[in-house]
Amino acid sequence: MFIKQIYTDCISEAAYYIESNGEAVVIDPLRDTEEYTRLAAERNAVIKYIFETHFHADFVSGHLDLSKKTGAIIVYGPKTVTGFPVHIAEDGELFSVGTISFKVIHTPGHTIESSCYLLKDETGKDHALFTGDTLFVGDVGRPDLSSGNMTREELASIMYDTIQQKILPLADDVLVYPAHGAGSSCGKNLGVDTFSTIGEEKQTNYALQPQSKEVFIAAVTDGLQDAPRYFSINAKINKEGYDSLDAIKASGLTPLTVAAFKNKMKEDIIVADTRPADIFTEGFVPGSIFIGLEGRFAEWAGSLLPFNKSILLVTEKGKEEETVIRLARVGFSKIEGYLKGSFEAWEKAGEKVDMIINVEADELAMDIPNDPNLQMVDVRKEIEFADGHVKNALNMPLADMTDELLTEVVEDSQNLYLYCGGGYRSVIACSLLKKQGLHNLRNITGGWAKIKEEERIKIEKDASVLN
Structure with a gap:
């Protein structure tokens, strides 16, 4: 049995690659799927399933692209309704992967379809729980991101039952592998560690302490900050489907001369500059919006840039593809190219510049x-x-x-x-x-x-x- 957590710091997201006897699953993949296919190829394994814990709101999942590339079956938990073919698992359904298996545990509360995947080892012993946004290190998923007409209090009430009936009965030595770590807006106050155990969470996680339902609801709903604006957009994309990342890259990685770039700027278009802050302030294309790759780039891009307008890019040389991929991770698809030669080309052409x-x-x-x-x-x-x-x-x-x-x-x-x-x-x-x-x-x-x-x-x- 082989388990690899693939953690992406800029969006505090953890995907997982689990393999046994030449068969593998990927849980909650990012939109850029090369890491998973590379791992499978290197280890002579076949990706059999793609397990999704829920409709993610903070990033666009790679389930569709990865399924097309590998033929793997996309699996969601009960109560899921999608705009594309998937396997809707029943609560308690088992999936065999090599000599190990995964048990689907329906854990509503963060969203209605939220589900965890309990990994059982070669002997059938409970080994690890892949919790998605149901259970984090030190926290639980916020109950105010679900689609539908339910209030946060109603979802928190359901979350309480989930914790009591589905999480607390598990053995203390079961590993906890969540979908997010510190910095994620999917919870209130996630811990710095990216994995834990059921026993540790029973001792330290406020949401797993003995308490009445009323106290629990008050605790998980108190102090919730407004969700970033792009969360609802990403959740909808994950539910209904999306254009392939390859198509977005084909358009976004179009090099534009200064003249072509300037001509496109006459349209109702956004110019996003992703160079480091200290370089941007020294000079930039007038009207550019700065969001540097060195910070929480995808989160701020999703929160501040409009999704209904096309985007032109100014990046450091060699950072064009990274920028397009990181924008695509949070749902941007209308990227029309980048300034060839970066800002230096604009400056050498004698065009007007601005500075801070x-x-x-x-x-x-x-x-x-x-x-x-x-x-x-x-x-x-x-x-x-x-x-x-x-x-x-x-x-x-x-x-x-x-x-x-x-x-x-x-x-x-x-x-x-x-x-x-x-x-x-x-x-x-x-x-x-x-x-x-x-x-x-x-x-x-x-x-x-x-x-x-x-x-x-x-x-x-x-x-x-x-x-």
Whole structure:
């Protein structure tokens, strides 16, 4: 028996390749399927099944492409309705793979069709539970992402029954392999580890402690942040089907000369620049939206870029394919090409360029008392802002930035100084503001991490939010 967890940090996602005696399964695959087919080829194995734990909301699964390439059967749990052929498993159904087997355990709560896959070893002993978004390390899946008319409280009630009847009876030594780790928006507060055991979760996971249903519902629904905007789009794509990744790459990897790129910009189109933040601020194509590959790229792209418009790319040389793949992972398909030669080609052609002025924390300390039009803008989450921010700063969380919001709260006469935690989100925000025609702005390099070290800058907290 061979088990490999394939973890993708930028979206905190874990897929799994499990093999026995020349047969393999892949659980919750990403859209780029080469890793799974490569593993199978190297190990002389055949991928027999593709197990999906539920309709993922935070990424587009690779189930369709992988099935077409391998002939593997796509398996979902009970209550699943799809727009393409799959095997809908019954609760308790067994699937043999080599000398091991998988038992389907229907575990609704995160979504109605959510199911776990219990791996039984060669002796028939329960070995590992692949939990999807039902059970995480230190958390359970949020109960507010399901389609349909059920409330989060109703789904949380179902989740309680799932935990009591399906999870807690399992032996303590059964391994827990979830679909996500820390940083994922599919739960509230996932632990840093990417696997655990049932016994460890019984001891440390708040949702598995002895408690009434009412207490459980309150615990799992309290403090839920709004789901990223693209979650509902991705869930729909996973349910109804999608274009192949190969087709998206064929279009997205079209090299465009400066002239061709500029001509396409006349259309209603988005220019996304994925170069590092410190390089982007030094110069970029006017109107570009910065979302650097070095951060949580796919998550911010899905949250901020429109899905109904085509995209042009400006990337570091050699990063074109990675950018297209990572955009496709969260459902983008209308990618029309990239700037050949990157920004350097644009600059050498003598085209107009824009830039963002970076300011160090010590410069900010000098500017605050001397500029009556200075307005600090903190683009971190509300809870981050409440825990400490520059006095009189305006909290404008990046995830909430829309055209309507910008025109309502920001004035042309203000000199805007933007910061986030470390400098990544604030550059995104600066690019959004510039695209809307607001250019009196500065980006604070190092963000809050550097600001709080500067003694001359007054800071404050919002106790009402923290409590």
